[in-house]
Amino acid sequence: MSLNTLFGEKKAEAKKIVFTSVDQYPEAPISLGTTLSNFTGDWRTFIPVVNEDKCVKCYICWKFCPEPAIYIKPDGYVAVDYDYCKGCGICANECPTKAITMEKEEK
Amino acid sequence: MEYKPIRKVVSGNYAAAYAALHSRVQVVAAYPITPQTSIIEKIAEFIANGETDIQYVPVESEHSAMAACIGASATGARAFTATSAQGLALMHEMLHWASGARLPIVMVDVNRAMAPPWSVWDDQTDSLAQRDTGWMQFYAENNQEVYDGVIMAFKVAETVNLPAMVIESAFILSHTYDVVEMIPQELVDEFLPPRKPLYDLADFEREPFSVGSLATPADYYEFRYKIQKAMEEAKKVIKEVGREFGERFGRDYSQMIETYRTDDADFVFMGMGSLMGTVKQAVDILRQEGYKVGAAKVRWFRPFPKEELYELAKNVDGIAVLDRNYSFGMEGILFTEAKGALYNTDAKPLMKNYIVGLGGRDFTVNDVRKIAENMNAVIEKGELDVEVDWYHLKR
Numbered sequence: 458m459s460l461n462t463l464f465g466e467k468k469a470e471a472k473k474i475v476f477t478s479v480d481q482y483p484e485a486p487i488s489l490g491t492t493l494s495n496f497t498g499d500w501r502t503f504i505p506v507v508n509e510d511k512c513v514k515c516y517i518c519w520k521f522c523p524e525p526a527i528y529i530k531p532d533g534y535v536a537v538d539y540d541y542c543k544g545c546g547i548c549a550n551e552c553p554t555k556a557i558t559m560e561k562e563e564k
Numbered sequence: 565m566e567y568k569p570i571r572k573v574v575s576g577n578y579a580a581a582y583a584a585l586h587s588r589v590q591v592v593a594a595y596p597i598t599p600q601t602s603i604i605e606k607i608a609e610f611i612a613n614g615e616t617d618i619q620y621v622p623v624e625s626e627h628s629a630m631a632a633c634i635g636a637s638a639t640g641a642r643a644f645t646a647t648s649a650q651g652l653a654l655m656h657e658m659l660h661w662a663s664g665a666r667l668p669i670v671m672v673d674v675n676r677a678m679a680p681p682w683s684v685w686d687d688q689t690d691s692l693a694q695r696d697t698g699w700m701q702f703y704a705e706n707n708q709e710v711y712d713g714v715i716m717a718f719k720v721a722e723t724v725n726l727p728a729m730v731i732e733s734a735f736i737l738s739h740t741y742d743v744v745e746m747i748p749q750e751l752v753d754e755f756l757p758p759r760k761p762l763y764d765l766a767d768f769e770r771e772p773f774s775v776g777s778l779a780t781p782a783d784y785y786e787f788r789y790k791i792q793k794a795m796e797e798a799k800k801v802i803k804e805v806g807r808e809f810g811e812r813f814g815r816d817y818s819q820m821i822e823t824y825r826t827d828d829a830d831f832v833f834m835g836m837g838s839l840m841g842t843v844k845q846a847v848d849i850l851r852q853e854g855y856k857v858g859a860a861k862v863r864w865f866r867p868f869p870k871e872e873l874y875e876l877a878k879n880v881d882g883i884a885v886l887d888r889n890y891s892f893g894m895e896g897i898l899f900t901e902a903k904g905a906l907y908n909t910d911a912k913p914l915m916k917n918y919i920v921g922l923g924g925r926d927f928t929v930n931d932v933r934k935i936a937e938n939m940n941a942v943i944e945k946g947e948l949d950v951e952v953d954w955y956h957l958k959r
């Protein structure tokens with residue numbers, strides 16, 4: 458079964474643009490392409506952590522994630538793409554077996 | 565082609581409409597409000613007469629007028645609108661949008677007092693309340709300056725990619741007829757070539773992109789800095805454009821603060837807009853009577869000409885700041901700005917604020933004389949009687 462997310466498949470090409478000096482920015486605030494270069498996962502406080510011992514591969518989290526930032530690995534377990542996960546906690550809330558816990562992210 | 569002006573007797577509002585026409589604006593989106601209405605009526609008339617193919621968008625509010633200008637400008641078009649008072653206030657949110665998205669829209673604001681109580685007469689508080697929106701502001705003294713100001717504002721705005729407001733007085737200019745020297749179309753075209761936009765939302769060849777989407781705390785700050793850099797750059801551009809305008813058409817605008825008989829002046833009157841015409845006339849009379857006075861007309865309030873103010877202030881004993889506006893809880897708005905601009909310098913003239921002409925209260929040569937007498941006494945004594953003088957108040 459292949460239920461991978463868009464991001465899960467395309468991830469190889471993704472490269473975040475990071476500006477380190479004011480001169481690198483465009484003059485006007487325009488987007489510089491798609492989310493392949495604009496990562497959206499850097500404003501969260503909590504991150505979801507999957508415990509595979511409890512996971513029953515129901516994919517409810519995959520279905521509910523609004524980003525979507527959850528993808529399905531070849532072994533059938535789910536994993537979180539932290540480049541795009543915004544830390545909303547919906548996956549943890551929906552998981553029927555409490556296999557996902559939200560943990561404070563250290564930056 | 566040699567410059568031969570076309571002289572027309574027009575109101576300040578018609579001068580604005582002709583200037584928009586001669587600037588070859590492509591989109592006008594506007595909503596009527598007294599005393600601005602005859603600007604957009606005149607533009608509608610140009611279109612109805614087949615003189616232009618301007619896209620005219622009649623909208624349901626001023627907020628929408630500015631929104632439509634923003635949309636047009638984001639596709640690279642030259643966009644224009646006009647408003648007054650409550651209409652300008654209703655645009656407020658969109659004004660931030662125009663500057664934030666770096667769109668060189670030009671708007672004429674006909675200064676009108678804010679309600680209540682209702683008033684349709686001259687007062688600068690409407691435009692000055694938009695001080696922090698990232699728009700440049702040019703205050704016209706007469707109908708000629710309204711016409712010249714709009715054409716120059718497009719050139720400055722499109723060079724630095726910031727919007728600009730050209731401001732004229734209700735009725736004193738908007739509905740008063742005067743001779744205006746207009747520039748033949750080919751010569752305006754040479755002075756003001758077609759716009760080269762920073763980006764074009766209607767460019768379907770390039771990768772899709774969005775304008776003004778989210779910037780996190782990691783990036784927002786830099787975009788704000790860029791607006792300030794553009795404002796600083798605008799000071800240079802304004803002087804160059806003003807000089808070029810003078811060389812081509814005989815009226816020099818290279819000074820952001822126009823100085824009039826200030827060279828040997830003991831003190832100067834400083835203010836903005838049409839009231840400075842009255843002040844200049846009074847200066848001539850006062851000079852004959854032995855007062856060494858001059859006038860300093862602040863043409864551009866944003867960007868604020870700090871450096872020019874310093875050059876003026878270091879050579880005078882006093883500055884009488886005439887504010888046809890008020891910031892409640894403080895003082896006249898130009899007064900605050902001028903004092904602030906000089907605080908960290910060695911120029912320390914005595915500065916006094918006269919609140920004049922609010923809501924169209926008549927301000928005459930005789931008033932300037934009375935202020936001169938008071939200012940003279942203040943300077944002789946070396947201390948202020950009051951800092952903020954509600955000059956006309958019935959007591």
Ligand code: SF4
Pocket residue numbers: 504505521522523524525526527537541542543544545546547548549
């Ligand atoms: S926390 Fe929100 S964004 Fe992140 S994986 Fe879970 S549902 Fe998706």
Ligand code: SF4
Pocket residue numbers: 507511512513514515516517518519535551552553554555556557
């Ligand atoms: S919702 Fe829970 S149990 Fe279902 S796939 Fe996601 S982590 Fe596994």
